[in-house]
Amino acid sequence: MAVTIKDVAKLAGVSPSTVSRVIANHPRISVETSNRVREVMEELGYHPNMMAKSLVSKTTRTIGVVLPRPAEELLLNFFFYELIRGVLAQLTRAGYDLLMAGGSNEQEELETVTRLARSGRVDGLLLLYSRASDPVIHLLRKEKMPFVLLGRSLDYEDVPSVDNDNVQAAYDATKHLIAQGQRRIGFVSGPAKLAMTQDRMAGYTKAITEAGLPFKDGWVVEGEFLLESGYRAMASIMSQPEPPTALVIIDDVVAFGVLKGLTELGYRIPQDVAIVSFNNIALTELTMPPITSVDVGTYQLGYTASQMVLRMIQQVEITNRQIIPHRLVVRESSLRTLSLT
Missing domain, CATH: 3.40.50.2300 (Response regulator)
Known part of the structure; x- marks a missing residue:
């Protein structure tokens, strides 16, 4: 005989409506009650009929x-x-x-x-x-x-x-490079239409402006969130008459492409070009050298x-x-x- 919601309610010492609210993750059900009901559901092997529930509640889950x-x-x-x-x-x-x-x-x-x-x-x-x-x-x-x-x-x-707070995050990343003594700092950007790109660009610009450092259009390159985008950016940004000695990079995967491009061009990291990127994905610890990155949670x-x-x-x-x-x-x-x- 199939286990019913009433069986769960009786063993858990609550009403059937409380069991229903637990299943629906209602925010007003206490953690203690929710855990007790779920333990009973597991003990009895009860699985709610989500299809039937959806028809009644007019939701799809x-x-x-x-x-x-x-x-x-x-x-x-x-x-x-x-x-x-x-x-x-x-x-x-x-x-x-x-x-x-x-x-x-x-x-x-x-x-x-x-x-x-x-x-x-x-x-x-x-x-x-x-x-x-x-x-x-x-x-x-x-x-x-x-x-x-x-x-x-x-x-x-x-x-x-x-x-x-992407403005502050990019500001912090750029200030870190400035604190390391960097004075020619470029920015490898994402698509200009994205709010994140605009905010990180604003944080980068604020930091170098406050420090009295130069801003050069040739030190800023727009791209996509792809390794290939970072790789291509290096041919452009490092061909400037006076290329940057540090880069803020919009994304870790883009930074992998930047590393590849810089290495092929004969630059050493960080001796010739220092880099900071965003997201702190697991692979940033495994590159040579490991990449400084903003962990965004x-x-x-x-x-x-x-x-x-x-x-x-x-x-x-x-x-x-x-x-x-x-x-x-x-x-x-x-x-x-x-x-x-």
Whole structure:
């Protein structure tokens, strides 16, 4: 005979409605009660019928994740694996499934999100990017679909979002290079339309301006979040009559390309060119030399974004903008003392 929700409630010493709330991860259920009910569910081998629950509650128990385009390039960057790991950890704990979606261009992306928002296939969405004049955000606000943005909206102040203080993070990274005695500091950027790129560029510019250091257009190169992008950037930036002796790089994977390009051009790191990048993925410790990187709390970004969208679905009040702390992890690639050996 199949175990029922009443069986779980009786053994756990709670009401059936409390068991239902535990299954739904209702925020007003205490951790103690939730743990007790879940232990009983496991002991009895009880598995809620999510399909039936969805029909009754008119929910799908599914969250959509809109990937930055193009998605095939996204999967070459380890940052997004760690981000998705954080997303999945929270969704799995809450009994939700994950649906990934995207498009190869802006129009396809908009059409995909329109279908998701209007078809009832998902209860909410996570946007893993933030760029200016994004029609997707306008659509989701119009459709009243719960969604959370990874990053800062450039168009709406009240969009629920999870982000770092990217201006301060880039400022800290640049100040670190300045403290090492660097005076010619360049910036390997991401796509100019992204809020993160604009904010990190602002932090870099603020730091060198405050220090009275030169800003040269030729020391700033725009690219994508790909190893190949960093590699190509070196042919341009190091061909300047007076090339930089230090670089702030938008992303660790891009930094791998920078290392490859600099090495092929005959530069030593950090003796000739010091570098600092962002995200602190695991491989930064394994490069030669290990790369100084700003840890942005990637896992926590994904976990918190998932948590926020679930609370919106449950109509629980949230703080619209949550900032995940960052920290600079100093390794050999930026240490000026090594250039004296």
